[in-house]
Amino acid sequence: xxxxxxHPSWVICKSGTSVKIECRSLDFQATTMFWYRQFPKQxxxxxxxxxxxxxxxxxxxxxxxxxxxxxxxxTLSTLTVTSAHPEDSSFYICSARVAxxxxxxxxxxxxxxxxx
Amino acid sequence: GESVGLHLPTLSVQEGxxxxxxxxxxxxxxxxxxxxxxxxxxxxxxxxDIRSNMDKRQGQRVTVLLNKTVKHLxxxxxxxxxxxxxxxxxxxERGSQGNLIFGKGTKLSVKP
Numbered sequence: 001x002x003x004x005x006x007h008p009s010w011v012i013c014k015s016g017t018s019v020k021i022e023c024r025s026l027d028f029q030a031t032t033m034f035w036y037r038q039f040p041k042q043x044x045x046x047x048x049x050x051x052x053x054x055x056x057x058x059x060x061x062x063x064x065x066x067x068x069x070x071x072x073x074x075t076l077s078t079l080t081v082t083s084a085h086p087e088d089s090s091f092y093i094c095s096a097r098v099a100x101x102x103x104x105x106x107x108x109x110x111x112x113x114x115x116x
Numbered sequence: 117g118e119s120v121g122l123h124l125p126t127l128s129v130q131e132g133x134x135x136x137x138x139x140x141x142x143x144x145x146x147x148x149x150x151x152x153x154x155x156x157x158x159x160x161x162x163x164x165d166i167r168s169n170m171d172k173r174q175g176q177r178v179t180v181l182l183n184k185t186v187k188h189l190x191x192x193x194x195x196x197x198x199x200x201x202x203x204x205x206x207x208x209e210r211g212s213q214g215n216l217i218f219g220k221g222t223k224l225s226v227k228p
Contacts (some may be wrong), residue, residue, distance in 0.1 A: 004159075032213055043205060044160065057213075068170045093159050095216075102212055103148060107159035 003004055004096050006108035013084055013115055021078045021111045023094030029074035030096035033069075034105065039089040050077045074099060084115040125163060128225045135193040138223045139206035144187060148209040150216070151180060151191045163191070175201045193224075201226045 003026040013019050015058050023033055031052050036044040048058045056069035068080040077096075081088055091112055095105040125169075129135050141149070147168035152160035166173045166180045173180050179192040189206050204224045207216040 006159075015128045034215070043220050044216075046215055049213050051213075058173070091157075095159075097214055103209065104150075104162060104165065105214065105216065107152075107161070110157070112157070114151060 002098065002104075004094065004106045004108040006092075006094060006111050008111060009109065009115070010112040015085055015115055017081055017100050018080055018082045019084055019113060021064045021077055021092055021094075021113070023077045023108055025096045025106070028054070028096075028106075030060045030077075031074065031099040032097045033071060033077040034039070034095045035069060036095070039095060039109075042090075044093060046083070047079075064102070081113065083089040084113070087116045089113055089115045090111045117198065126185045126221070126225070128227060129196050131196060131198060131228050132228055133196055135196045135226075136201070137191045137193075137204050137206075137224065139185050139189040139191075139219050141206075141208050142191060143208065144184070146208045146210060149180070149182065149189050150188075150207045150209070151178075152205045152207060152218075153200075154187045154205060154221075162209075163204075185218075187209060196224075196226050198226045199226060200226055 005024045007022045033050040035047045037066045038044045048056045050056045050069050051069040052071045058064045071077040091110050093110040095107045150165040151163040154160045164175045164178050164180045166182050171182050178193045181190045203221045206219040221227045
């Protein structure tokens, strides 16, 4: 149980275009989902906290108009990278907490974004 | 600023030996810590967690030690196997929503 999926697993897009990444909790409901970014050989950096039915909370330095987060249901959160640039190329990972459950976060497999 | 950090970026051990990965944290108010394993190109995998009201917790082949006095966390892996090769991160929970602050990571390489 407690499986989180991401789609797509990898994507290549041209500079200036937008890309949407989906994060789904497959066998549980998640009121809170988190989005992280990880550059090569670096740690995970929290980008934003996504709560179902409300606006996401962004970490300092993360542009909310560039990284649009929507958490429309208890099993789905989406991250849209708008007007992507090569410096946005990274590994994007989501995690989810079980609604009303323990503190443990379950991580998705990640999405590799390459902007050319 | 406050951060969670790791002492060693790489660790190489012989198969069958025990591994110890260390982590220092700076927020004395933190009360929940987690160790994750990340294989190349994959998301983090939960290994073990510990709350600040404990100083030791054991799992299958893994033990986490917490020293609140010096704000130090360690992960011990017994009888390390080639499948344990990965990057290990400690994480500290902050905030009411469970935001995780990750350390820099230690790459563990197990020699057969």
